[in-house]
Structure formats: C-alpha cells, structure tokens
Amino acid sequence: MNNEKWNEICFILSDNIRTDISESDFELNVVQALRVLDWKEYSGDIEIRPSFQVGASNRITPDFVIKDSDNRKLFVIEIKQPNIPLNSRFQQQLFSYMRQLKLEYGILIGQGIQIFYDGNLAKQEDPILLETIKFTKDNDKGLKFVEIFAKENFNQESLRNFTLNGLKKLNRREEHKELTKKLLDENYQEKISELIKQDFLDQYDGELIESVLENLRIEIRAKNALPTQSELPKREFSKERIVDYSNGILPIELNPSTEYEFKRRLLLTKTAYITTFYKNGTSKQKVWNANRFRETSGVLGNLRSRPEFRNGEWQKLGIEKVLVSIDK
Structure with a gap:
C-alpha cells in the first residue's frame, strides 16, 4: 500500500x-500529493499560505501548515519550483x-523532499536535515516517508523513532569522517613505522628494521584521492595518449564528472583545484577561489573564459x- x-x-x-512548471501550479500538485x-x-x-502575526508589525506566510483534528500545528511545508535545486536559502x-x-x-x-528536525533530540543550533528523498519509484526512503x-x-512515537534513526546515521557519518581524518593525519602515520617495528622484533634486529624503514615510504591515503602533483607526470604520462585537438576546444574534465553535481558542490565549498597538464609531461595545480x-x-x-x-x-x-x- 505504501509502495x-x-x-x-x-x-x-x-x-x-x-x-518549467510555476511555483503556483506546483502548489496544486503538492495539494494533490497530500491527498x-x-x-x-x-x-x-x-x-x-496562512498568515501569522510575528511581533508587533511583521507577518509570515508559509506555503502549507498541517494540523491535527484538534487544530494543533504538526509540521510546516515550503515548496519550490522543481527545476531549481533546493539550496541553503530555501532551507533558511x-x-x-x-x-x-x-x-x-x-x-x-x-x-525532491527534504525533512528537517528542530528539537531537543539534536544538539545543533540550526534545524538538522534528517533525510533527502528523490522522486524515484519504489524508493525505500519514499516508502518510509509515506509510512x-x-x-x-x-x-x-513513530516520528521520534524516525528522528533517532536519522540522527544515528548522521552521527555515524561524522564519526567516520573524524576517524578518517585521524588516520590520514601525518602524526598518526608516523606511528605506523613503530607498529611495523614492533611486529617484526621477534624475527629481526631492531636496528635492521629501522634501517629498512628509512628507505621506505609508508603512508595511508584515501582510495579516491587524486594523485599528488609530483605523481601526476609519472602516472598520467607513463604511456602515450592521443588527444583530439581538431575541434579547437580544450579538453576539461570535472570531478565530480557531471557539471550539475560539480556546480552543486562548488556552491557549497566555494573552492576547487585546477590541474593543468602540458604536452611536455608536466603539470601545475592551483586553487580556484569561487x-x-x-x-x-x-x-x-x-573556466574557458580564463585567459x-x-x-x-x-x-x-x-x-x-x-x-x-x-577535492584536492
């Protein structure tokens, strides 16, 4: 049934x-979806679009307010044209x-649909995004939304459980990021050599182990990390590549690969990294302050407008x- x-x-x-549906026309669709x-x-x-008095002279007019049978407000809905990405201004x-x-x-x-929570369960100044749901059929998140x-x-009670589960996922992601940051930290990577030494002390002399380690570079890197500038020529130009210049357009590759996703993230980070590869096998990287x-x-x-x-x-x-x- 929920499906x-x-x-x-x-x-x-x-x-x-x-x-290109207008916001006013889209409102009618939202009313239909609420039915x-x-x-x-x-x-x-x-x-x-109820109007509420705020302070002595101000009023607010949200798009929808949902109420129970006792006329108590349950939640508020704000709608935006579906051809415009949901952004922080709309969220605010x-x-x-x-x-x-x-x-x-x-x-x-x-x-899509974004669900926000602003209550005592979350220790955060602003309302927290619990879930983002795309309009795809048989979407598990969508089924949960209906439920x-x-x-x-x-x-x-159901709302509380939904909220706690959402907060748990968010906390897990934050813990994942925090642990990743610690493992990638240079101070931690220095400890790896000591761990290796301890592991081999029952087989080899400590001085020998240290001597070997001095000639090795041991590091932890994220799997999706881009190569460093010093590695780029070796990795990128180790074999001959054929690039088509016949159309007079400079090949520009984005990461993320789609312009939509790249733009979405650039608007959030306001920073990107431009690596220019030259025919002589060298490369240069600089920061794009956006x-x-x-x-x-x-x-x-x-990018193409740059001199x-x-x-x-x-x-x-x-x-x-x-x-x-x-990402750098």
Whole structure:
C-alpha cells in the first residue's frame, strides 16, 4: 500500500509535470500529493499560505501548515519550483517558519523532499536535515516517508523513532569522517613505522628494521584521492595518449564528472583545484577561489573564459588538458 502511494506521489510531483512548471501550479500538485497521504483542506488538515502575526508589525506566510483534528500545528511545508535545486536559502526560509511557529518538523519540496528536525533530540543550533528523498519509484526512503507522514499513521512515537534513526546515521557519518581524518593525519602515520617495528622484533634486529624503514615510504591515503602533483607526470604520462585537438576546444574534465553535481558542490565549498597538464609531461595545480560563483554561473563557461584557457592561447602554452576537482 505504501509502495502504491509513494509511486503516485512520484507521478504527481515529478513524472507528470512540465519542467518549467510555476511555483503556483506546483502548489496544486503538492495539494494533490497530500491527498494521497489523506491530508485534506476540506477536512481542515491543511492551511494553504496562512498568515501569522510575528511581533508587533511583521507577518509570515508559509506555503502549507498541517494540523491535527484538534487544530494543533504538526509540521510546516515550503515548496519550490522543481527545476531549481533546493539550496541553503530555501532551507533558511523553512527554518524561519519552523522557529516562528515552534514546530519541530519542516518539509521542503521541490526537486525532491527534504525533512528537517528542530528539537531537543539534536544538539545543533540550526534545524538538522534528517533525510533527502528523490522522486524515484519504489524508493525505500519514499516508502518510509509515506509510512511516517501519512495521516492515518502520523504519531509522535513513530516520528521520534524516525528522528533517532536519522540522527544515528548522521552521527555515524561524522564519526567516520573524524576517524578518517585521524588516520590520514601525518602524526598518526608516523606511528605506523613503530607498529611495523614492533611486529617484526621477534624475527629481526631492531636496528635492521629501522634501517629498512628509512628507505621506505609508508603512508595511508584515501582510495579516491587524486594523485599528488609530483605523481601526476609519472602516472598520467607513463604511456602515450592521443588527444583530439581538431575541434579547437580544450579538453576539461570535472570531478565530480557531471557539471550539475560539480556546480552543486562548488556552491557549497566555494573552492576547487585546477590541474593543468602540458604536452611536455608536466603539470601545475592551483586553487580556484569561487566566492563570486553563483547559481546562475556556468562551470565550463567560467573556466574557458580564463585567459590561459581561451582558444588559441592554450595551444600556444602547450596545454594538453585540464582537470578541475572539488577535492584536492
């Protein structure tokens, strides 16, 4: 049953809409999707664009407020055009409504669904993102969304369990990042030699082990790490490569590979790393400070507008290709 409801929501909010649908038209689709979850304006479950007094002279107007049969506010929904990526500005708008209305849960709907929590279970100043759900059929996260937020099942105990599980996953990811950082730290890597020495002391003389270790380089690196600048010529140019220059366009490779994903991450990090490879087998890397990069900016257009990457100039400089990566 949840599977059928979620797939219908995907149809209403993604599969069956125009790519250029306006926010006002998309609002009607959201109302229809809420009906699938049995929340109805007719029953008094939904307030659409209600206006609330804030302070002496200000008012706020969220897109939707969902209420129970006792007229108590349960959660707030903010919607955005599905052709615009959900960003921090939209999130901050939702956060403001959550705080002003004193609601623990808020939902942002656009290209997908984002569920936020702002309560005592999370020790964080801003509301925390519990889940991001894409509009794909038979999505397990979508089925869980239906299970938790359908009117017939909606209760505080289920919400609490959902929230605790979400926070546990987030904490696990943070712990994973923290441990990874510790293992990659130079201070820890110095300990590896000592661990190796201890492991072989029952077989070899300590002085011999130290002598061998002095001639070895032992390090821990992330599997997806890019090669260092000193390694690039050896690794990248160890065999002859054929690059097509016939179209006069400089080959530029992005990491992440899609311009959409690269742009999304660049808007968050505001920093990328540009590695330029030359025909003579050398390479140079420099930092791209993207503080002025905006959502309306184009990634490849921005890069190709650089003086050294313009047509005619990169050929003179002997540039073979360019790799632009978010991660160093």
